[in-house]
Amino acid sequence: MINPVEFKDKQILLTGSAVGIGRAVALLLNQMGANIVMIDIDEPGLEKLSSELKGERHKSYCYDLKNLEGIEGLVSGIVSEKGPFDGFVHCVGIRSRRPLSMLKPSAVADIMGVNFGSFIELVRCTSKSNHFRPGYSIVGVSSVSAHAGSASVTAYAASKGAMESAVRCIAKEMANRKIRINTVIPSQINTPEYVKLRKNSPSEVEQLSERQYLGLGEPIDVANAIIFLLSDMSRFITGSSIAVDGGFLAS
């Protein structure tokens, strides 16, 4: 039997790993033999996850990615301790809801910084020579918000739109270094964020689920798509965005 998706001894950088999609990616990668370097601001969440991972070579860093200036030092520290990366998955994303009347410039800049700025900075820093191995694959977690407008998520949507657009440029720029970069586009996924939304605005959830005709997605559904993009199975895929949305964008 062959397994085309194998991660034995591969090192993957994972942000936003403590909950939701990030956590599912960590658990799945762990089953496939990868060493995982986790970054999250949620220390208890990181500790809980670490205790569930098999193997000794994982490492977690409690870090607030809002602090963009510190990322360069963080990455070079990780690489000198743990060696170069084979993959990077950016799951961090603040999804704060704010009506336009309250969306002051500082609020927009905060969300852009964490969701988009930290992504580009991590890509920039990990793509330095000796920081990655050939075949390095990067996956950003975008959102259907980048494509379908909904009220009160202007800044979040803008940050995800920026991510997908940047990925197309970086894919072209980094191709000769044997780096691939793509995004996945999840819709409503059964994460703690979704549970919050369902409680606060049930009517919106109902509307969304009408378009999302395969029902509610689970974190593992998105994790599977991410693993595929990380692996050599997708060697010929770069600069693209794959919808994992139960039919949402196509309906």
Place this chain on the structure above:
Amino acid sequence: MTDINPMDLTGKNVMLVGTESETCESLARQLISLGSKLVAVDPDKSKLEELVRVTGSDNFSIYSFNIFDNALIENAISDISNTFGVFDGFVYCAGSGGVKPLSFTNNEFIAGMMNFNLYPFVEIVRCLNKKGRFSEGGSIVALSSISSIKGLKSKTAYSASKAALDASVRCIAAELGSKKIRVNSVMKGWTESDMKRDFISTNMELSEENDVRRQFLGPTSSHELANLIAFLLSDATRTITGTSIVIDGGYTL
């Protein structure tokens, strides 16, 4: 037979922000000839005065402040609204290009690009969306680029800022729909002025020759761009909102 003009803008009060591009001059002329009143806003006062001179119209007012300083926008828009009344249209033409390879695309460069192409737009719309400042049925148009949907080397920050702009357009359109305010963007490809600028800056050689070839209908003139923006401002597009219209001579096909 009576003449009808579906793009008639008679009596519409339009604010035009950002006047550095050639598009702006064409746009100003076109909007005025379609009957609208215009308030042009830009940091560069002499440019504004020049624009008034070349268009030579009484329906044209100007207001100068640094639109890229977000802290100034709230007061400026309040001042503009008090002076010029309720607006029926807003066009955001400001912004900046800029090319840097990824290795030099640091936070500062990205934040600077967002500060040109995204933040002032959202902040101006936020401030215009207050009682008595923007009319029901009004229209907002942002100038975007096909860079928003196509990747080019060294354009990461620029492309990201335009994609962010387009995504914000969709959300704001959803949010302002209840007030019948429409929000759209125009994704431009290669324009004649881009080509002229690049031609000069690269010692009389077309730098991205391949890209020019891809745009098989040739470069877009600023007049054609102005027509599309005027169309989106007019009541002819009463049910078009949240979209980005591509005007690129076939580049993205």
